[in-house]
Amino acid sequence: MSYKTYFQNIREQQLDELKQWLSIPSISALSAHTADMNKAAEWLADALTRAGLENVEVHQTEGHPIVYADHLHAPGKPTVLVYGHYDVQPVDPLHLWTTPPFEPDIRDGKLYARGATDDKGQVFLHIKAIEAILQQEERLPVNIKLCIEGEEEVSSRSLPPFLTMNRDKLAADVILISDTSLLEPGKPAISTGLRGLCSLEVTVNTANTDLHSGSYGGGVPNALHALVSLLATLHDDQGRVGVDGFYEGVPELSPLMREEFAKQMLDEDGLKASLGLDALYGEEGFSFVERVGARPTLELNGVYGGFQGEGTKTVIPKEAHAKITCRLVGDQDPQDILDKIKQHLQKHIQPGAKLHIQDGEKARAFNIDPSDQMLQLAADAYEDVYGTRALFTKDGGSIPIVETFSRELAAPVVMMGFGLPDENLHAPNEHFNLSNFDQGLLTIVSFLKRL
Numbered sequence: 001m002s003y004k005t006y007f008q009n010i011r012e013q014q015l016d017e018l019k020q021w022l023s024i025p026s027i028s029a030l031s032a033h034t035a036d037m038n039k040a041a042e043w044l045a046d047a048l049t050r051a052g053l054e055n056v057e058v059h060q061t062e063g064h065p066i067v068y069a070d071h072l073h074a075p076g077k078p079t080v081l082v083y084g085h086y087d088v089q090p091v092d093p094l095h096l097w098t099t100p101p102f103e104p105d106i107r108d109g110k111l112y113a114r115g116a117t118d119d120k121g122q123v124f125l126h127i128k129a130i131e132a133i134l135q136q137e138e139r140l141p142v143n144i145k146l147c148i149e150g151e152e153e154v155s156s157r158s159l160p161p162f163l164t165m166n167r168d169k170l171a172a173d174v175i176l177i178s179d180t181s182l183l184e185p186g187k188p189a190i191s192t193g194l195r196g197l198c199s200l201e202v203t204v205n206t207a208n209t210d211l212h213s214g215s216y217g218g219g220v221p222n223a224l225h226a227l228v229s230l231l232a233t234l235h236d237d238q239g240r241v242g243v244d245g246f247y248e249g250v251p252e253l254s255p256l257m258r259e260e261f262a263k264q265m266l267d268e269d270g271l272k273a274s275l276g277l278d279a280l281y282g283e284e285g286f287s288f289v290e291r292v293g294a295r296p297t298l299e300l301n302g303v304y305g306g307f308q309g310e311g312t313k314t315v316i317p318k319e320a321h322a323k324i325t326c327r328l329v330g331d332q333d334p335q336d337i338l339d340k341i342k343q344h345l346q347k348h349i350q351p352g353a354k355l356h357i358q359d360g361e362k363a364r365a366f367n368i369d370p371s372d373q374m375l376q377l378a379a380d381a382y383e384d385v386y387g388t389r390a391l392f393t394k395d396g397g398s399i400p401i402v403e404t405f406s407r408e409l410a411a412p413v414v415m416m417g418f419g420l421p422d423e424n425l426h427a428p429n430e431h432f433n434l435s436n437f438d439q440g441l442l443t444i445v446s447f448l449k450r451l
Helices: 003-022 031-051 120-137 159-165 223-234 255-263 268-275 288-294 334-348 373-386 400-409 434-450
Strands: 054-059 066-071 079-085 105-107 110-112 143-149 174-177 189-194 196-205 297-305 319-328 354-363 391-395 413-415 431-433
Touching: 003 031, 003 110, 003 120, 003 434, 031 054, 031 066, 031 120, 079 120, 079 400, 110 434, 120 143, 120 434, 159 400, 174 400, 189 373, 189 413, 196 223, 196 334, 196 400, 223 297, 223 319, 223 334, 255 288, 255 391, 288 391, 319 334, 319 354, 334 354, 373 413, 373 434, 400 413, 431 434
Parallel strands: 079 143, 079 174, 174 413, 189 391
Antiparallel strands: 054 066, 066 143, 105 110, 110 431, 196 319, 196 354, 297 319
16 A cells, blocks of 8 residues: 555544644643643653554653654664654633634644644654554664654753763664744755854943933933943944954855755745835845845844833933844854853943843754755655655754754754744644645655655
């Protein structure tokens, strides 16, 4: 029986199984759902056992459990480590959901539920692809290991020490992750880079109290004025970050990568129209997809201070705040970038104002050469099923654990995503297009057999 026929025959049963998992509210950020996290991990362990995997273990951590399983009966063949996560984002605002987030519902060829595409649905594809090969052929073409965590949505605190302690156990020739998206329906993509991240919070203080703007205006420093003038120094008129040394470690875009970006054929005019914008903005000399995929950024995420209530209050505020994040690429070191930004801010703060800076998140960028054999095989597998070869892209977002896996296990990472950009990840009405559920199963089977 062909794999396409096999999956068609068992489709409703598999979707019913996935619905069971999606009905468990495994929200890692909320302590009220600790029991649900354990329930979701145990459900996963049982599903892995039923699929025919061995050595299934639920590892307790200081946070949420990590689930491991393997099937190692292909001597001399490559070993694949599948990574994913079973935790999901909170569901607020609940009133914007058409159907309850943990009551999975299929409408118009889409499965609606929190976690449907990020990432339970995509992890489920791997389980069922492995199960299908064992059912059809009674053996796997490669050795398989799975490491599925419950803290990806809260920065994967427990996973790095687990990787370090279990490096030999998790050793693999390739790491396979499905937690990304196609470019658009029918247009698969393999990400060859994820931007790193660093963040900081800036507080500017002036006088020891708010002051009357009539009595003191024009004669004392204003915390908001000081902050706004300070933030204005962070970029030049060409959209470049104005911090000395910020671009150290940023690689030049290769002709191959620029060609891959161009193949995306993004309609920038259409993008502007969809966002209600008259113009795009960013570093001169780069297209939109290059700016958001392969160039570093410094963004203001929040600026606040002073009176914000209804009406007018003639006050000179004593304190103002800004939240800043940077997306990093290449060899940019998060701590080094934070240090350079702090030096810049200290250098440019106006007299009479004082700075307090608090470091936040730090994560390095991930990059892989698209010519790597494992990525080329993955692109071929997409072509087998979708009829078009995957493009190699760079994603503007950050998945810090990907870089950690690559570094700790010294293995190439293949990011084979089956979601779509408009599937409301982290938002109300998250969903998974079932056409990609069907094609994803076949693509994973093709990739494992090609390996």
